[in-house]
Amino acid sequence: MGEWIRFWLVAVILAAGIISFALEVLGVFRFGYVLNRIHAAGIGDTMGILLVVVALMIAAGFSAVTLKLLLLIIFMWLTSPTSTHFLSMVEMNTNPYLEHHVHRRAEP
Amino acid sequence: MRSLFRRWFYGESDPIDDLLDVARQEDLDRQTRKNISKKNIREYEARPEARLSVERMRKRFRWIYLLTAIVCCVFLSYVLLYAVSSLPHLGELNPRTEEVVNRYVEKGLEETGAVNIVSGMILDYRAFDTLGESHVLFTALICVMILLRIDSKNQRKGYEDYYTIRSDTYFDLSHDMILRTICRALLPCILLYGIYILLNGQNSPGGGFSGGAVIGAGMILFSASYGMKTVDRFLTLKLCNIITFVSLAFYSFAKGYVFFMGANGLDAHIPKGTPGAILSGGLILPLDIAVGCVVSITMFGFYSLFRRGSIGTDVDYSRIDNKSRRLRKTGGRKQ
Numbered sequence: 001m002g003e004w005i006r007f008w009l010v011a012v013i014l015a016a017g018i019i020s021f022a023l024e025v026l027g028v029f030r031f032g033y034v035l036n037r038i039h040a041a042g043i044g045d046t047m048g049i050l051l052v053v054v055a056l057m058i059a060a061g062f063s064a065v066t067l068k069l070l071l072l073i074i075f076m077w078l079t080s081p082t083s084t085h086f087l088s089m090v091e092m093n094t095n096p097y098l099e100h101h102v103h104r105r106a107e108p
Numbered sequence: 109m110r111s112l113f114r115r116w117f118y119g120e121s122d123p124i125d126d127l128l129d130v131a132r133q134e135d136l137d138r139q140t141r142k143n144i145s146k147k148n149i150r151e152y153e154a155r156p157e158a159r160l161s162v163e164r165m166r167k168r169f170r171w172i173y174l175l176t177a178i179v180c181c182v183f184l185s186y187v188l189l190y191a192v193s194s195l196p197h198l199g200e201l202n203p204r205t206e207e208v209v210n211r212y213v214e215k216g217l218e219e220t221g222a223v224n225i226v227s228g229m230i231l232d233y234r235a236f237d238t239l240g241e242s243h244v245l246f247t248a249l250i251c252v253m254i255l256l257r258i259d260s261k262n263q264r265k266g267y268e269d270y271y272t273i274r275s276d277t278y279f280d281l282s283h284d285m286i287l288r289t290i291c292r293a294l295l296p297c298i299l300l301y302g303i304y305i306l307l308n309g310q311n312s313p314g315g316g317f318s319g320g321a322v323i324g325a326g327m328i329l330f331s332a333s334y335g336m337k338t339v340d341r342f343l344t345l346k347l348c349n350i351i352t353f354v355s356l357a358f359y360s361f362a363k364g365y366v367f368f369m370g371a372n373g374l375d376a377h378i379p380k381g382t383p384g385a386i387l388s389g390g391l392i393l394p395l396d397i398a399v400g401c402v403v404s405i406t407m408f409g410f411y412s413l414f415r416r417g418s419i420g421t422d423v424d425y426s427r428i429d430n431k432s433r434r435l436r437k438t439g440g441r442k443q
Contacts, residue, residue: 078290078293078294079290079294082286082287082290085284085286085287086287
């Protein structure tokens with residue numbers, strides 16, 4: 001019974017992670033503007049990684065591998081949003097036609 | 109017009125065909141005129157029958173071109189297929205080709221002292237090849253420096269806007285709080301991991317190239333998050349040159365000593381150490397460090413040269429800085 005609960009838990013979480021990866025790929029290829037694409041890519045880089053790695057942690061049981069996978073989540077959650085933030089800042093600073101895509105608040 | 113239509117309707121003539129013919133003839137004339145010299149053009153225009161002979165010659169030459177191409181293709185295919193046919197089959201035990209591989213696998217640990225056979229191969233058996241690769245990296249850095257370096261001699265007047273855009277102060281996002289905080293947490297891990305890969309090359313997968321690449325990437329991240337000026341405090345062009353030169357010279361002298369002392373390092377008297385320890389593998393660890401230094405300096409040098417045209421502060425950025433500060437006040441971009 002316990003094995004079955006674990007199997008279905010892993011299956012559901014893994015499927016959710018794969019769905020978020022699919023959404024990421026769809027968004028990256030279907031959106032036209034860079035900020036929209038970054039937004040779509042961020043879904044998979046945070047949500048997808050979290051779900052898939054948590055499913056793997058449950059599947060593998062508690063061992064040294066669990067800690068390594070936890071380290072993977074921490075590393076990805078630190079680096080991926082930072083690079084997204086950096087990319088969007090470069091776009092904001094360098095694109096002269098930003099008003100065509102983005103509605104900016106007036107600076108105080 | 110009407111008669112033309114009637115003639116075309118009754119099949120007497122085709123106006124489009126005539127037009128095409130004329131165009132083709134003009135094209136042909138231009139081509140033949142390009143092929144023959146000026147002196148021959150006069151003869152060619154004087155004698156109408158010369159046109160025929162030139163066209164015949166062009167046809168003959170086309171035939172020769174075709175034949176030469178076919179002969180070359182068939183010959184090359186034959187040579188390549190012959191070479192392929194003498195290769196051993198996949199998975200077949202062939203003493204002619206397997207000898208070297210078996211030697212590496214069987215005697216590698218004993219002769220080089222390295223648990224990682226790949227490391228023993230590229231830094232002991234084939235160290236000369238790795239020396240060439242390090243020099244290739246060094247040469248690539250020199251070429252990029254020749255092309256992209258800005259110093260006081262080639263800093264052109266009147267192009268300040270161009271250099272303002274290129275200078276690191278314009279796109280510098282190192283004042284960003286998020287990036288700085290994340291990098292403060294991550295950079296020690298990245299650099300430490302790179303040093304671990306570098307020093308543990310003889311025991312586990314890794315070595316000079318991969319460890320040097322990780323360290324170089326960490327330094328690029330450092331310069332992106334803390335600003336080029338922070339890196340300039342400890343890494344100048346002179347230091348880069350000294351590190352690269354000392355690494356390559358040490359590599360050359362150490363490996364030259366081993367090569368000239370006798371076959372397979374028999375008389376070199378370099379202690380192998382116990383396999384698996386950090387100080388083992390004879391010359392592999394020092395050579396790994398040398399290669400890692402060259403690789404990391406090359407990676408960071410590429411980044412620095414492509415970003416602002418120099419390694420270290422040998423350019424007077426004060427003027428450019430003032431201008432870019434003015435630009436940043438207007439929203440960070442030109443209006």
